[in-house]
Amino acid sequence: ETATAPDYESAEMYTRAFRVGTLGLGWRRLLGPPDLSLEEEAAEEGDADVAAALGCVPGTAADLRAVCSIDMLMSSEKEEDPDVIPEDSSLLTLRIRKKALERREETIIVDRACRQETLTYEMESLATGKRPDNPTDLIEEGELLLTLNIFYPVIFQKHKDHKPYQTVLVLGSQKLTELRDSISCVSDLQIGGEFSSQPDQAPEHISKDLYKSAFFYFEGIFYNDKRYPECRDLSRTIIEWSESHDRGYENLRSVKMEDYVFNDLYLKIGFPYLYCHQGNCEHIIIITDIRLVHHDDCLDRTLYPLLVKKHWLCTRKCFVCNMYTARWVTNRDSLAPEDPCFFCDVCFRMLHYDAEGNKLGEFLAYPYVDPGIFN
Amino acid sequence: MNEVPGLKEDCEELLSAFQQADTVRFERFAELWRQRRFHTVFYGRIRALERNKLSKKTLDVALQYFLPPYSFQIRVGALYLLYGLYNAQLCQPKQKIRIALKDWPEIQRFQQDLVDSLHYDAAYVFRRLRLARAFHFTAMPKLLTYRTKKKIEENYLKEEFKDPSNRVNSLISNDVLEEMMNIHEHYQKMKRIISADKSQPYKALSLIKDDFVVNLKDITLEHQEWQQGRMKSFQSTKETDETEKREETLLKSEGSERANALARIKYRSYSAAVEVSKSRRHRQVQLESSESGSSCGKSPSRSRITSRRPQPARRRCSSEVRGEMQVAKETVTQHIGMPVITEEDSDEGEVSLPKRRR
Numbered sequence: 001e002t003a004t005a006p007d008y009e010s011a012e013m014y015t016r017a018f019r020v021g022t023l024g025l026g027w028r029r030l031l032g033p034p035d036l037s038l039e040e041e042a043a044e045e046g047d048a049d050v051a052a053a054l055g056c057v058p059g060t061a062a063d064l065r066a067v068c069s070i071d072m073l074m075s076s077e078k079e080e081d082p083d084v085i086p087e088d089s090s091l092l093t094l095r096i097r098k099k100a101l102e103r104r105e106e107t108i109i110v111d112r113a114c115r116q117e118t119l120t121y122e123m124e125s126l127a128t129g130k131r132p133d134n135p136t137d138l139i140e141e142g143e144l145l146l147t148l149n150i151f152y153p154v155i156f157q158k159h160k161d162h163k164p165y166q167t168v169l170v171l172g173s174q175k176l177t178e179l180r181d182s183i184s185c186v187s188d189l190q191i192g193g194e195f196s197s198q199p200d201q202a203p204e205h206i207s208k209d210l211y212k213s214a215f216f217y218f219e220g221i222f223y224n225d226k227r228y229p230e231c232r233d234l235s236r237t238i239i240e241w242s243e244s245h246d247r248g249y250e251n252l253r254s255v256k257m258e259d260y261v262f263n264d265l266y267l268k269i270g271f272p273y274l275y276c277h278q279g280n281c282e283h284i285i286i287i288t289d290i291r292l293v294h295h296d297d298c299l300d301r302t303l304y305p306l307l308v309k310k311h312w313l314c315t316r317k318c319f320v321c322n323m324y325t326a327r328w329v330t331n332r333d334s335l336a337p338e339d340p341c342f343f344c345d346v347c348f349r350m351l352h353y354d355a356e357g358n359k360l361g362e363f364l365a366y367p368y369v370d371p372g373i374f375n
Numbered sequence: 376m377n378e379v380p381g382l383k384e385d386c387e388e389l390l391s392a393f394q395q396a397d398t399v400r401f402e403r404f405a406e407l408w409r410q411r412r413f414h415t416v417f418y419g420r421i422r423a424l425e426r427n428k429l430s431k432k433t434l435d436v437a438l439q440y441f442l443p444p445y446s447f448q449i450r451v452g453a454l455y456l457l458y459g460l461y462n463a464q465l466c467q468p469k470q471k472i473r474i475a476l477k478d479w480p481e482i483q484r485f486q487q488d489l490v491d492s493l494h495y496d497a498a499y500v501f502r503r504l505r506l507a508r509a510f511h512f513t514a515m516p517k518l519l520t521y522r523t524k525k526k527i528e529e530n531y532l533k534e535e536f537k538d539p540s541n542r543v544n545s546l547i548s549n550d551v552l553e554e555m556m557n558i559h560e561h562y563q564k565m566k567r568i569i570s571a572d573k574s575q576p577y578k579a580l581s582l583i584k585d586d587f588v589v590n591l592k593d594i595t596l597e598h599q600e601w602q603q604g605r606m607k608s609f610q611s612t613k614e615t616d617e618t619e620k621r622e623e624t625l626l627k628s629e630g631s632e633r634a635n636a637l638a639r640i641k642y643r644s645y646s647a648a649v650e651v652s653k654s655r656r657h658r659q660v661q662l663e664s665s666e667s668g669s670s671c672g673k674s675p676s677r678s679r680i681t682s683r684r685p686q687p688a689r690r691r692c693s694s695e696v697r698g699e700m701q702v703a704k705e706t707v708t709q710h711i712g713m714p715v716i717t718e719e720d721s722d723e724g725e726v727s728l729p730k731r732r733r
Contacts (some may be wrong), residue, residue, distance in 0.1 A: 005477035006514045014519055026476050027512045030483070034506060042506050054490055054498050064499040072405040073459040074414055082465055083420040090411050092381035097419045113422055121424040128468060149520065270519025288520050291513035296468040 006269065014270030017219050020172060020290060021263035024144045027292050036141045038295045116312045123308050127298035139299045144172030146262055147289040150183060152311065152371070153281050163284075164311030171293075171304050172263040176223050180214055180257065180275070182305040187281040189369040196330075196365040199349065214277035216257060216285070218267045220250050223257040234276055315372035318344035320351065326368050333363035342368060379432050382416070386437055386456060387533060389413065393452040394536065401496035404455040414463040423466075430470040433460055435517075438472055440536065443481060449536040450485060451497050458500045461509045471511040472504075478516070547595045555588045 005026060009016040034042060050061035085098045104111060113121070132138055151165040170179055192210075195201065213232045216223040222235030235254050242249045267273065267287060275283040293299070298306055315325040319341055326342035333341055335351055343351070352360055392407050408414075417430065437460050440453035457472060464470060474482065489498040504510070563585075566576030584590070 005475070007477055008515075012517075012519075013521065015515060023476065023514050027479075030476075030479055031512065035508070035510075035512070037508075041508065045506065050499065050502070053502060054495055056493075056495055060495060064495055068401050068496050068499050068503070070458070070462045070503075072401075073408050073463065075412070080415075082415075082418045085418050086412065086415055089415060091413070091416055092384045093379060093416050094381075094418065096381040101419055101421075113424070117422070117424055121422075124424070124427070147518070269515055270521055272521055286519075286521050288518045289513060289515070291473075291511050294471065294511060295508060296471075 009268065014268045017266055017268045019263075020144065020146070020265050020267065023290055024142060024172060024263065024292070028142045031292075036292070038139070038141055038293065038299060040295060119312065120309065123310065127300075127303055127306055127308075129296050130298045130300050130303065132300035132302065137300050137302050139171065139293055139297075139301050140173075141293075143293045144263065145291055145293050145297060146170050146172065146287055148179075149286045149288055150275065151284040151286075152313075153185070153187070153283055164313065165309075166307060166311065167288075167309035169298075169304060169306040169308055170262055171301060172290075173261055174301075174304060176216055176257045176260050176262070176265075177225060177227065179262075179305050180216070180225060180277075182307075183275065183277075183283070185277070185281060185283070186369050186371045186373060187278045189373065190278075191367040191369070194364050194366060196352075196363055197359060199353070199365065211278050213279070214257070214275070215254075217274040217276070218265050219273075220252055221266075222252065222254045223260055224254055225257045227258050234279065313370075313372035315370045316342050318342060318347050320344075320347035325370050325373070329366050329368040331364045331366075334361040335363065379429060379436065382433060382436050385411075385413075385416065386440065387536075389456065390440060390449055390452045390536065393455075394446075394448055397448075399448055399451040399494055399497060401455055401500060404452060408455075408459055413459060416460070417463060417465050427466050427470060430464045430466045433464070434470060434472050438516075441482075442478055444532070444538070445536045446538045447488075451489075451494070454497060454501060454504075457509075458504055461504065461507075469509070472509050473511045473513050473516060475513050475516045479512070543595055543598050547591065552588060552592050552595075555591070559588050 004018070004022075006015045006018050006023065008014070028036065047058040047061035047065070050056075050064065051058045054061070054064075056064075085094050085101070089095060089098075146169070148168045148170060149165045150168060151163045168179070168182065212225065212228050212230045213234050214225045215233075215235050217235070222233075222239070224233050224235055225231050226233075233254055235252075239252045239254060241247075242252050269287050269290060271286065273285045273287075275285050298304075318324050318326050319336070319338070321344060324344035324346070327345045328343045328348040329340045330336055330343070330348075330352075331340055333339065333352075348365070352363060352365070354360055389407060389411060393404055396403050396407070416433065417426075421429065434457065437453060437456045441450055441457060443450075445453070461469060461472065486498065486501050489501065563576065566580050567573055570577045570580070
């Protein structure tokens with residue numbers, strides 16, 4: 001398969017479809033071992049090597065090392081404080097930045113990282129350059145790294161313009177099922193059933209265990225999870241619908257998710273695709289980037305798929321104490337001022353049951369899982 | 376905020392100064408960079424998260440000047456700029472420079488150009504970046520998030536950094552002129568054959584100007600020189616200009632009539648190379664071998680600091696020929712005004728061609 005370089009299909013928006021693995025082939029063909037190596041940075045090379053590479057004499061190489069040293073571009077003065085913007089800088093960038101920072105100092109009372117910023121920064125950078133203890137877990141040179149934005153299913157009205165998403169890194173050699181298992185969605189934790197009469201009997205199974213089917217959709221192919229006997233082909237309805245009349249879709253196919261790795265996929269970068277689970281919980285997926293792995297990336301393959309960004313969702317608090325995250329929701333509750341009304345576990349029991357555990361008043365109670373539970 | 380305010384202006388100011396210095400020497404770039412204390416562009420009390428984003432965007436901005444359609448000199452300047460910015464950034468680990476697969480072959484060609492033209496400092500700088508693994512080898516230049524842009528950003532391009540637009544040359548190339556000359560001569564020959572007097576075609580058949588093709592070539596040549604004169608800001612060393620002119624106007628007959636005609640068509644001579652002093656041995660110029668018909672020639676070796684603009688590779692598809700070629704210019708313009716095409720008086724008996732309605 002000839003590796004043509006990916007290019008835009010819609011300018012600046014998304015690319016033509018291509019097989020992911022060909023990108024790796026394309027790059028590996030053009031680069032040499034030093035480019036692909038995942039060792040820590042190479043040592044300074046000698047004059048002889050430079051001379052050989054550039055076709056000059058070693059004397060010139062020595063000159064080059066002096067003339068083109070990075071010291072030529074750095075400050076010759078004693079320790080400069082990079083936090084301090086020089087007073088009369090000739091750079092417009094700095095003059096503008098100075099004003100912006102001064103304004104920030106005037107208007108913000110406490111200028112330090114809030115917990116969301118800390119979370120974001122740490123997720124982005126904690127795994128940087130991490131090497132595994134077990135050498136077999138080390139990622140191979142030339143491996144591809146895909147960046148995926150997985151959007152939360154629409155839950156809140158306030159998110160309709162900028163849907164929240166998580167960002168995940170996956171390896172080209174990883175199976176689709178590994179990604180599927182790593183996606184944490186609140187709908188997986190839903191517990192079905194009304195439990196006002198038996199609040200202690202929280203069911204053993206959450207939805208994730210009960211409803212195991214899921215699929216990914218990329219470029220006309222549905223990749224269905226078929227690892228367990230309970231798994232059903234959720235895409236069958238769609239395929240039948242598309243084939244029932246000439247609806248203008250190409251042949252849609254259904255295959256097994258566990259048989260494919262990301263390198264096998266045929267897809268466009270920047271184009272929205274779909275992940276569906278729980279029958280009707282749908283997540284848009286966009287591949288935003290694919291590139292070769294670099295020695296500064298996390299190199300422990302057991303940590304992939306690697307979550308590097310997550311949208312912080314504010315959790316709904318208990319109506320009574322306003323401190324703890326809600327774990328119960330009631331309907332038609334004679335003891336509650338609102339319908340529905342949310343309670344944390346402690347307040348829920350204290351209000352609705354007596355010391356012996358008898359139900360007080362009339363109400364329906366359902367276990368509640370807040371979307372922000374993954375914060 | 377999608378941009379770093381003021382950064383584009385600062386980069387362009389630096390590259391502009393580099394362009395005006397009319398050189399590709401790293402030493403000179405480093406001077407200009409130090410004058411502006413460009414390494415401080417990352418300064419300011421910024422926390423790590425914001426700093427990462429800022430540095431990434433800064434490298435992105437510089438990268439755009441490294442790729443076509445910018446001129447050779449600007450691209451070398453951009454290479455030096457990337458080198459400086461990559462190393463001056465305060466992030467740990469460093470933010471990388473993203474290169475898309477479709478752009479790498481062009482960069483490889485550029486690197487080869489540098490080596491072939493003996494621009495050792497530029498080649499060395501690129502090598503240092505590559506060995507430091509400053510690049511991310513990606514599918515596409517930017518992250519694609521399916522974000523519909525609210526306002527359509529035009530593809531920004533700083534005109535002054537581009538090579539002068541080549542439309543005249545691409546329309547009227549050597550091949551085109553040669554072909555026209557052939558057709559013209561063939562036509563004249565046919566006319567003579569059917570005429571009574573074999574040495575001269577019927578007067579009644581004189582429907583075009585005989586020296587049409589030669590005039591066209593001359594006009595094209597003038598246009599090109601005018602354009603170059605316009606782009607050149609200051610000429611510091613006059614003597615190299617004179618040498619250039621002398622080389623070009625040197626006449627040397629190649630013998631046959633056809634070769635003469637061909638010689639008159641080829642209006643660019645890359646023949647003689649000026650010997651540089653020992654103190655500039657980085658910039659030793661090397662004569663290039665001529666390969667007739669090679670359209671993708673290498674860049675002319677101008678690795679010295681003169682007022683002559685450093686030339687890119689491949690852009691001129693004219694073949695480089697050893698030895699002086701004749702360039703017979705019928706009219707010479709000394710000033711840098713737009714050449715005026717004068718109507719010549721028609722020869723006696725010539726039938727003037729009616730203007731074609733379009």
